[in-house]
Structures are given as structure tokens and as C-alpha cells.
Amino acid sequence: MSTHLAILPLDIIDALTARLNQENCHADYATRFLRLPHPRTGLASLFLLHDQHAQDDTIKTSSISEVQAISPANARTWFIGEEVIADGKLMVMTPMDPMFLLMYLLRVPQARDGSKGNFRPLQDIIEEVSATIADASEKEAQKDPSLKISADDIISFLSLDFVQSSIKRVCDIKVVTEEITVYRYSHDIVLENLKRKVGRLSDPRVAEMSRTLVRNLAKDGLMDDGKEELLESGRIKLACELLSQYLPRDVLQDLIASYDFSKLDAHLKTIRDEELALLAVAPDTRKRTKATKAVAAGDKNQKRKKDAKNTDADAAGDGDKKKKKDAKSSHGVEQLKKASVAGMSKLSTFFTKKTG
Known part of the structure; x- marks a missing residue:
């Protein structure tokens, strides 16, 4: 078992x-x-x-x-x-x-x-x-x-x-x-009794017994002073959402439609728009930071390439000069090799001691 x-x-x-x-x-x-x-x-x-x-x-x-x-x-x-x-x-x-x-x-x-x-x-x-x-x-x-x-x-x-x-x-x-x-x-009798349930659940003495409901109301800024009307609408809407676990979709829609949530919806839309705006700003800031870093990195890379190019150019110039010098020296040696040395004294004779 x-x-x-x-x-x-x-x-x-x-x-x-x-x-x-x-x-x-x-x-x-x-x-x-x-x-x-x-x-x-x-x-x-x-x-x-x-x-x-x-x-x-x-x-x-x-x-x-x-x-x-x-x-x-x-x-x-x-x-x-x-x-x-x-x-x-x-x-x-x-x-x-x-x-x-x-x-x-x-x-x-x-x-x-x-x-x-x-x-x-x-x-x-x-x-x-x-x-x-x-x-x-x-x-x-x-x-x-x-x-x-x-x-x-x-x-x-x-x-x-x-x-x-x-x-x-x-x-x-x-x-x-x-x-x-x-x-x-009777659909009308059902809605009437559901609204009675909503009234009991949205009563502050009942609604505020739930920490989850209180957190949701506070998160939407409905617990602030001066928002009593919005707070009441918020409690009613949360009560409808609780009952939604046991209601067919069409009955739930009719229940919600029986209340005026226009002011509450406008308030919640303002809060959501502000949250979306903050979320939109944060990625743009990160993008600008990344772009700045990319530009700086690009400048450094360009400088490295330019320095490397100049270094290569200098090295190439020195090499060309050396090649030209080597090439010129080699040409003179070749010319000397071709010159006639007949009748010319040897270099060693200039260093011998004269007699008499």
C-alpha cells in the first residue's frame, strides 16, 4: 500500500x-x-x-x-x-x-x-x-x-x-x-452571488490578512496616502483574480466587466510605462558605454597600426639605403678589379727602409 x-x-x-x-x-x-x-x-x-x-x-x-x-x-x-x-x-x-x-x-x-x-x-x-x-x-x-x-x-x-x-x-x-x-x-443570479463573494474578499479586514495581496497592492503604489479609491478598486480586482481559479472564462469576463476599473487601469498603465521606460534606458546606457569602449579600442588599434606602418617604413628605408650602399660599393670594387696595374709599384714598397 x-x-x-x-x-x-x-x-x-x-x-x-x-x-x-x-x-x-x-x-x-x-x-x-x-x-x-x-x-x-x-x-x-x-x-x-x-x-x-x-x-x-x-x-x-x-x-x-x-x-x-x-x-x-x-x-x-x-x-x-x-x-x-x-x-x-x-x-x-x-x-x-x-x-x-x-x-x-x-x-x-x-x-x-x-x-x-x-x-x-x-x-x-x-x-x-x-x-x-x-x-x-x-x-x-x-x-x-x-x-x-x-x-x-x-x-x-x-x-x-x-x-x-x-x-x-x-x-x-x-x-x-x-x-x-x-x-x-440563471447567469444573473450567479453574477450577483459572485459579487457578494468579491465584496467579502475585498473587505480590508480579509484582504489584508494575506501578505501576498498586501505586497501586490503596495507594489502598484496603492497603499500610499490619498489613493483610497484606487486601493478599493485594487482589492476588488484582486478578489476577482482569486475567484478566477474556479470560473469559466466568459463568467470571469462578465464579472470583471460589472466593475469600473478605468481609473485603476490608467494608474497601472502609468506605472508599467514608467517601468518599461527605465528598462529601455538601461540597455541604451550599456550600449553607449560599449560604443565608447569600442571607439577607444578602435583608436588604439589604428594608432598601433600606424606606428607599426611607420616602423616598417623606417626599416624598409634603412634597408634600401644599405642595399644601395652595398650595391654602390660592389660596383667600385668591380671597377678596380678591371683596372690595369702594370708598371705600378706595390704598396709594400712604400714601407721599406731606403738605403744610402
Whole structure:
């Protein structure tokens, strides 16, 4: 049996601990994995369903968490006591609002022409959604079995009580009779509830709890005095970016378009332009420095060449003079060799002692 390290939500840790230690014999805990379409990409993703309720059903809590595997770029291992875990991946389970999953699933039966469609009983919607997604994933599973999404997982998820209680946040609802209630996906209701989430996330008491968000706001100069309006817009935009991890592209675009970010965008554009200007100046300075050095080096090279040329010219001149001198001397010797010496006294006679 393989071993994996995981980061779990606190309530799941508490439930598992209580179950393992049998400290709460009156409680029933259920955890299971479901493979569902990711609300942003539609790709098959793993989710952990966690139920906790007492035997008399007086207390019941349910939650769903996204399961992600973080794999390091380089091979790693974990050391736990005396055991070595060869698989260095870390499983992270993050609680998420079922609204995001519902938003994706209940958009499936929408009419292709963009109309709102008809009100239908929830059971009919669940059957159509599960069959449509299961059939589509069947083709993908032929390439990669991990992409297979079963109709049973979708039906199990949509049939959960805490999920059905969230349907009102993504659908128009009409009560026809006491026994019949019909539903229809509503883009307007989804945007309304997403804007409420943005409002909570952009609240200073929440937003400034994250050091990353604070650094991003400070980096863009939004934390300076006198920029309160821009700071508020910055918090809202960062909140939208946080939600973008779970939103289809068209829903995200409509959410952002529902806010006026014109002043913030102009401010950010000014900062980016200044940064680009600084980056543009730096290379020009380096180029000018290199050009100056190149010119200086060129002047030195030209001077060396000129000096070398002059030296070679001087050496060549001396050689020519020597050659001419040698040539002239050789000509005189040749002439002497040809002269007649008959009747001429020898040179030694001038050094003999005269007699008498």
C-alpha cells in the first residue's frame, strides 16, 4: 500500500482522528472521493466529500474539498520516523464552495442559442447533466483513463442535501405546487452571488490578512496616502483574480466587466510605462558605454597600426639605403678589379727602409 503526505482541512483531521481513536462512538463519519468536472476547465478532477452526522441525525455537517497533487520539479522523498516515502508529492485538499461546481454542471443543459431555456424539475436536470458529461468523458477516457467521469459521481454530488440547498445561488426557482418545484440556470443570479463573494474578499479586514495581496497592492503604489479609491478598486480586482481559479472564462469576463476599473487601469498603465521606460534606458546606457569602449579600442588599434606602418617604413628605408650602399660599393670594387696595374709599384714598397 502506497503512502502519501497530505494537507487536510481541520474538520476532516478532527473527524478522522476521532474515528481512529474511537473517542466518539456516537458519531458516524463518511469520506469518499468523487471525480467531477473542474468548474474552470471542465477537466476531470478529484474532490473529497466529507460527511459527519450523529446517529440521531440532529447534527450534520457536509463539505467538499478539491484534491490537488503538488509534484516537485526534482525528485524528492519524505522521511517519517524510520520510514522513507519515495513519492515526494504532497496532496493538498482545499475546501471549496459547491456553488462553483453547480455553476458548471447546471450550465450544461443551457440552450445553444443563448436563451435562458425552460424551467424543469431538478431530477430531469440531474439526469441530463450526468448523461451528457459521462458520454463526453467516455471519448476522452479512451486517450487517458484518468479523464473518465462517471454518471454515478455526478448524480451522487447533485443529490446531496447541502448541494441542493446551494442551487438557489445559481438558479431561478419556481414553486408550481407543494410537490413540484422547477429550476432554470440563471447567469444573473450567479453574477450577483459572485459579487457578494468579491465584496467579502475585498473587505480590508480579509484582504489584508494575506501578505501576498498586501505586497501586490503596495507594489502598484496603492497603499500610499490619498489613493483610497484606487486601493478599493485594487482589492476588488484582486478578489476577482482569486475567484478566477474556479470560473469559466466568459463568467470571469462578465464579472470583471460589472466593475469600473478605468481609473485603476490608467494608474497601472502609468506605472508599467514608467517601468518599461527605465528598462529601455538601461540597455541604451550599456550600449553607449560599449560604443565608447569600442571607439577607444578602435583608436588604439589604428594608432598601433600606424606606428607599426611607420616602423616598417623606417626599416624598409634603412634597408634600401644599405642595399644601395652595398650595391654602390660592389660596383667600385668591380671597377678596380678591371683596372690595369702594370708598371705600378706595390704598396709594400712604400714601407721599406731606403738605403744610402
